[in-house]
Amino acid sequence: MLGAPGAWTLLPSAPQIPSCWGHPQPGHPFPKIPSCRRAPEPGHPLPNPPTLESLRAWTPLPQNLCVLETPRTQAPRPQSPPQGGPPELGHPLPTAAAAAASPDGAVANLTVAVVLPERNVSYAWAWPRVEPALSLALEALQRGEPPLLPRPFSVRVEFMSSELGGACSEYVAPLKAVDLKLYHDPDVLFGPGCVYPAASVGRFASHWRLPLITAGAVAVGFSEKREHYRTTVRTGPSAPKLGAFVSHLHAHFNWSSRAALLYVDRKTDDRPYYFTIEGVFQELQDGSNLTVRHHIYSPDEGGADTAIHFIKASGRVVYLCGPPEMLRRIMQLAQRENLTNGDYVFFYVDVFGESLRGDSARDAFKPWQQGPGQDSGLREAFQTVLVITYYEPQNPEYQHFQTQLILRAKQKFGVQLNYSLMNLVAGCFYDGVLLYAMVLNETLREGGSKKNGAPPLDNPPCVFDVDDPSCDKTPLSTLAIVALGTGLTFVMFGISSFLIFRKLMLEKELASMLWRIRWDELHFGSAERYHKGAGSRLTLSLLGDEGGSLRLCGHGGWYPGERGRVRGCPASRRCPFPPPQMRDIQFNHLTRFIGACIDPPNICIVTEYCPRGSLQDILENESINLDWMFRYSLINDIVKGMAFLHNSIIGHHGSLKSSNCVVDSRFVLKITDYGLASFRSPCDGEDTHALYAKKLWTAPELLQKGRLPPQGMQKADVYSFGIIVQEIALRNGPFYIEGMDLSPKEIVQKVRNSQKPFFRPSIDIGVHSEELAVLMERCWAQEPAERPDFGQIKIFIRRFNKEGSTSILDNLLSRMEQYANNLEKLVEERTQAYLEEKRKAENLLYQILPHSVAEQLKRGETVRAEAFDSVTIYFSDIVGFTALSAESTPMQVGSPVCAGVVGLKMPRYCLFGDTVNTASRMESNGQALKIHVSSTTKEVLDEFGCFELELRGDVEMKGKGKMRTYWLLGERKDPKVV
Structure with a gap:
């Protein structure tokens, strides 16, 4: 053994106190505490070894609870590993006992199951931390150090992760434990370490009478052995042991009155601080009869002040349990309130010594520092703080x-x-493995079994009591033999007659061809030509005589009198499920088989058509809002349909995907394309994008065969269902992987390769519930045997989907109401978009045309021409612009512009008449930087009396002759002129 588990040590936090604990310093409130350790018995590796009866009953091992240092126990002598390196866990591991110990050379199998977190090494019981310890323990057994197993054993370790989203999960752990029990039937179970998962698994282990060994599970409740945790053994430190340690401190210093407990309790995780301090509270209150008050520390503003007031009113002996930040904050306020003068003592429960800033508890410690070299001024305050940690051997x-x-x-x-x-x-x-081997050794030595520890019966039935009438094995009489033979003959004759009759009836029904549909009864094109709405839209895939696709997948058509969907198939009487049997399958969540057309080369099957489209279409339509009630209804419909299908004569689907889940007019989801696997043929060629996109739902065991077989497996359907659930939950398409952009072919290849860690879609607990994430992970497990069946899935969903208990009518009405609300929202959005576009069009029209003209055009009126008696027209021109443009490059002349076309023709508002022509001629005869006006305009300006004009003279105007014109020089600023 490496050391007695459960020992505790008390470390002063201030640097003036030497690292050798227990020696007082001047002014320090604690004298030296004597050790109460007990010496181990001679020749035994454990102090006060447990009896065989206590170990066989799987009661907790007695531990030294009041020690301040642990006994040095004898540990196995370290040796170099055997040749070939250490054995890998998960493979048979031979033990140390010689083959001669078992005369017949038989090797017994010992299965060890482990349920622990797989990746998060912040847990002390994480798999990367524990697996090397288990390997070392098994190698020690292999070398026979100590010699605990009396005969050869083959040890196999089976591991499953209890982790979900990087944390311990009380939902995943019991499910993994059930899987291990169901598929591997272990002899002993190690883990979990977190309290809530260990509680669930511990109850299962007690029911199975299976020993559960863990170094975690520190809560007080695991000490209850009579009912829930009869088979749970804790080999590590626990909260009751910490409580006994603290109780011994109080007894030694004669603290018999009051104590205060201050701790952090985050109910979003496994509540480690709460369960650690729980043992102290229970032992001091119940065992020592003290007045114990407790308070939950809040990191929010004002939480520390409230904690200080609580300490003042509760007691002078204070126990703190929380992160180091809480300790520094409390001691900062305690120093401010003068609580660090020696009248108070603070015990900081830090089991792993995180506040000591060292690799182990014996190293240098500066818990008052916020970082390296960052002294917060609390050095003196921490003179009154003692840290309680695990004792390191x-x-x-x-x-x-x-x-x-x-x-x-x-x-x-x-x-x-x-x-x-x-x-x-x-x-x-490590010690847990050796303890289990010790118990197994003594049990087998006394003639017991590794199961339940029961010895063989001393008087088996029908061995010694041969006179017992129940053991009479007298041969049957001749008459009895004849009667039995005659009865068996009649039974065989009856069975044969029934089978022959059934075959004849099937042949007769096949001959009548009630399911047959002629090709000319199927119509493709507009439904208005065929009974208006009486028909139904169809989808067609045609195959020739040799099964070659005619590439008509997705064609629309109509079958009069029946709502149907057509899919191509090479019809054959050798099909394992002929059409007559398909017609007998009637269920609300399966599309109805209508019939088949076997007129070569037009061979197809016809099934019920659902007008709402496929589930894939609904999920990809962002305008449809699906709340979780609606989503769970869709999932429930799939589960009901697949459960019925698996219990029917068909037995499986083989190609379950969201595109094969269709929704009818009542929003009831139905599964289609089931059965008749040999009839169906894909329309996609080999190695195409569409082909790999359809394989995203396919289970890895089917992908490894290269092509889907005609007959699928039920567990493969469960895998496909898990992919569909992820598709419904996230609405990001099938096999969505966050942060990765892979093609369907790349995804299918990664799933087919089946390399660890297995390639699976993303899970987002922020979007869906944790229970749904557990369901998805179980459905797409790598091993088919680990996937639940649809009966189990139905029960699992019913547990966390409370809305699923409503009636079909209520659910349907709720669906219709939601659909109507979606339509109203969609109409409102489209109306707002229309009004916005109308406003933009009107603004553009007002920019092109005068407002009065635009209003007449909007009303559909004719715009009449207008005549103006007196107007002034202004023309402006850039002199020399043409020459400047000719001498410049396009980049020097041009600049960015915005262009657009309004309507089919460009609208314009034209001015025409002699006045316009005159103004144009004057503009062409003008000069740079001068305003050229006519004599008529000069007369108008003279009426104002404030403009300065200069006579230019008579100018020859094209088409006008000579005209007298003027230059407008400016405006006179005469204050007398109004």
Whole structure:
């Protein structure tokens, strides 16, 4: 053994106190506390070893609860690993006992199941931390150090992760434990370490009478052995042991009155601080009869002030349990309130020594610092703080174990572990393996079994009591034999007659061809030509005589009198499920088989048509809002349909996908394209994008065969269902993977390769519930045997989907109401878009035409021409612009513009008449930077009396002759002129 689990040590936090704990300093409130350790018995590796009866009943091992240092127990001598390197977990591992111990050379199998977090190494019981410890323990058993197993054993370790979203999950852990029990039937179970998962698994283990060994599960409730946790054994430190340690402190210092507990309790995680301090509270209140008050520390503003008021009113002995930030904040306020003068003592429960800023509890510690070299001024305040941590064994055997643990974690998992107190938990798992081997050794030595520890019966039935009438094996009489033979003959004759009659009836029904549909009864094109709405739209895939596709997949058509969907198929009487049997399948969540056309080369099958389209179409339509009630209804419909299909004569689907789930006019989801696997043929060629896109729902065991077989498997349907559930939950398409842009072909190849970690879609607990994530992970498990059937899925969904208990009518009405609300919202959005476009068009029209003219055009009126008696027309021109443009490059002349076309023709508002022509001629005869006006305009300006004009003279105007014109020089600023 590496060391006695459950030992605690008390460390002063101030640097003036030497690292050798227990020696007082001047002014320090604590004298030296004597050790109460007990010496181990001679020749036994454990102090006060448990009896065989207590171990066989799987009661907790008695531990030294009041020690301040742990006994140095004898550990196995470290040796070099055997040739060939350490054995891999998950493969048979021979043990140390010689083959001669078993005369017949038989090897018994021992299965060890492990349920722990797989990746998050912030847990002390994470798999990368514990797996090396289990390997070292099994290698020690293999070498026979200590010699615990009396005969050869083949040990197999089966591991499953209890992790979901990077944290311990109380939903995943029991499911994994059930899977391990169902598919591997283990002899012993290790883990979980988190409290809530361990509670669920512990109840299962008690029901199965299966020993559960863990170095975690610190809560007080696991001490209850009579009912829920009869088979649970904790080899590591626990909250009751911490409580006993604190109780001993109070008894030694004669603190018999009051105590205050201040702790952090986050109910969103596994509540580690709450369950750690729980043992202290229970032991002090119930065992020591103290007045114990407790308070939950809040990190919000004002939470620390409230905590200080609580400490003042509760007691002078204070226990703190929380992150280091809480300790620094409390001590900062305690120093401000003068609580650090020696009248108060603060115990900080830090089991892994995180506040000591060192690799282990014996290293240098500066818990008052916020960072390296960042002294917060609390050095004096921390003189009254003592830190309670796990005690780290100092023997060389444990140090060698810790070195090997870190080395193997780096080699196998790529995880860099530190020399820390967290490694003590892995050592407790190491001890757990040896303890189990010890109990198994003594049980087998007394003639017991590894199951239940029961010895063989001393008086088996029908062995010694041969006179018992129930053991009479007298041969049957001749008459009885004749009667039995005659009866069997009649039974065989009856069965044969029934089979022959059934075959004849099937042949007769096949001959009558009630299911047959002639090709000329199927119509393709507009439905208005065929009974208006009486017909139904069809989809067609045609195949020739040799099964070659005619590439008509997706053609629309109509079948008079029946709502049907047509799909091509090579019809054959050798099909395992002929059409007469298909017609007998009637269920609300399966599309109805109508018939088949076998007129070569037009061979197809006709099934019920659902006008709402496929589930894939609905999920990809962003205008349809699906709340979770609606989504769970769709999932329930799939589960009901597949459960019925798996229990029918068909037995499986084989090609379940969201495009094969259709929705009828009443929003009821139905499964289509089931059965008649040999009749169906895909319309997509080999190695095409569409072909791989249809394989995104296919299970890996079917992908590895290269092509889908005619007959699928039920577990493959469960895998496809898991992909559909992820598609419904996230609405990002099938097999959505966050942060990765892979083609369907790349995804299918990764799934087919089946390399660990197995390639699966993304899960987002922020979008859907944790229970739904668990369901998806179980459905797309790599091993088909680990996937639940649809009966189990139906029960699982019913547990967390409370809305699923409503009646079909209520559910339907709710669906119709939601659909109507969606339509109203859609109409409102389209109306707003129309009004916005109308406003833009009117603004453009007002920019092109005068407002009065635009209003007449909007009203559909004719715009009449107008005559104006007196107007002034202004023309402006840039002199020399043409010459400047000719001498410049296009980039020097041009600039960005915005262009658009309004209507089919460009609208314009034209001015015409002699006045316009005159103004144009004057503009062409003008000069740069001068305003050229006519004599008529000069007369108008003279009426104002404030403009300065200069006579230019008579100018020859084209088409006008000579005209007298003037230059407009400016405006006179005469204050007398109004």
